[in-house]
Amino acid sequence: MINSHGDGSSPRVFAVANQKGGVGKTTTTVNIGTAMGAVGKKVLLIDMDPQGNASTGLGLMPEERNPSIYDVLIGDCPVEEAIRETSVPNVFLIPAVRDLAGASTELLSMDRRSFRLRDTIRGLIKSLENRTGQPGGGIDYVLIDCPPSLDVLTVNALAAADGVVVPLQCEFFALEGLSELLRTINRVKSTLNPDLEIEGIVLTMFDKRNNLSSQVADDVREHLGDKVYSTIIPRNVRISEAPSHGIPALLYDHKCSGSKAYVKLAAEVMKHKKDDTRLPA
Numbered sequence: 001m002i003n004s005h006g007d008g009s010s011p012r013v014f015a016v017a018n019q020k021g022g023v024g025k026t027t028t029t030v031n032i033g034t035a036m037g038a039v040g041k042k043v044l045l046i047d048m049d050p051q052g053n054a055s056t057g058l059g060l061m062p063e064e065r066n067p068s069i070y071d072v073l074i075g076d077c078p079v080e081e082a083i084r085e086t087s088v089p090n091v092f093l094i095p096a097v098r099d100l101a102g103a104s105t106e107l108l109s110m111d112r113r114s115f116r117l118r119d120t121i122r123g124l125i126k127s128l129e130n131r132t133g134q135p136g137g138g139i140d141y142v143l144i145d146c147p148p149s150l151d152v153l154t155v156n157a158l159a160a161a162d163g164v165v166v167p168l169q170c171e172f173f174a175l176e177g178l179s180e181l182l183r184t185i186n187r188v189k190s191t192l193n194p195d196l197e198i199e200g201i202v203l204t205m206f207d208k209r210n211n212l213s214s215q216v217a218d219d220v221r222e223h224l225g226d227k228v229y230s231t232i233i234p235r236n237v238r239i240s241e242a243p244s245h246g247i248p249a250l251l252y253d254h255k256c257s258g259s260k261a262y263v264k265l266a267a268e269v270m271k272h273k274k275d276d277t278r279l280p281a
């Protein structure tokens, strides 16, 4: 694998997180990963959700998911053995299994319990660098799909990440729970990972026929300003059909409005370099 940042840097690690369920975390992770892969970036997607939706969305059947991130986190399997190629060009996957739900309890009694994922990713990069001689070991982006909770799995993802991408669904309760998420991010930043930043907030499932969607989008921009990506992801039936075919929407129908939006979003995510912007209080 060849890292194509071209600046000798490490891969950028993003956690896609929001403890609210069904807001578009997995769809966003899988489709920005696919769009990055399409422009030649090497992407490692880590499924940290026991539901395994990202693994399904990338075509990996439940019986094909061992070894998984669960085995890696509890120390039963070297990370390299858990990495799979996918049918998506340049996108590699460490899948999740249901047992990952139990890892929350198992990790609580383990050494460096909040750093298991960070140690895993850093160890992997170091070993790939040694083997390939490539900076970053040939990986450009690591994308972590988080579960809908703020448990030890999400804390591991936040402790491992450079930035958090937060999908917010354009619905009435969009901002509900956001302050709790921001508090968790700030707590992780002040205790476990001083480098953590909010990479960006992405508005999802926007329905242009619904006034409420526009009101929510305006409201979110008013509160969160330039942290909000300019690309808005529309509600689009092709996006919801794709996972049952085991392929990302971008491969299922690259011309649909949802896919086009994810290509734009991925470009925004890739363009944004780390800067000194501060987290909202």
Ligand SMILES: Nc1ncnc2c1ncn2[C@@H]1O[C@H](COP(=O)(O)OP(=O)(O)OP(=O)(O)O)[C@@H](O)[C@H]1O
Pocket: 020, 021, 022, 023, 024, 025, 026, 027, 028, 049, 051, 053, 146, 147, 148, 204, 205, 206, 233, 234, 235, 236, 237, 239, 240, 241, 243, 258
């Ligand atoms: N832009 C969209 N248009 C239409 N349907 C969408 C869109 N984005 C996501 N969906 C659908 O909404 C549902 C929830 O999306 P997704 O699984 O990405 O959310 P999530 O935040 O990962 O959920 P969970 O919290 O359960 O992990 C899925 O059925 C998905 O196919």
Ligand SMILES: [Mg+2]
Pocket: 025, 026, 027, 049, 053, 054, 145, 146
């Ligand atoms: Mg999900």
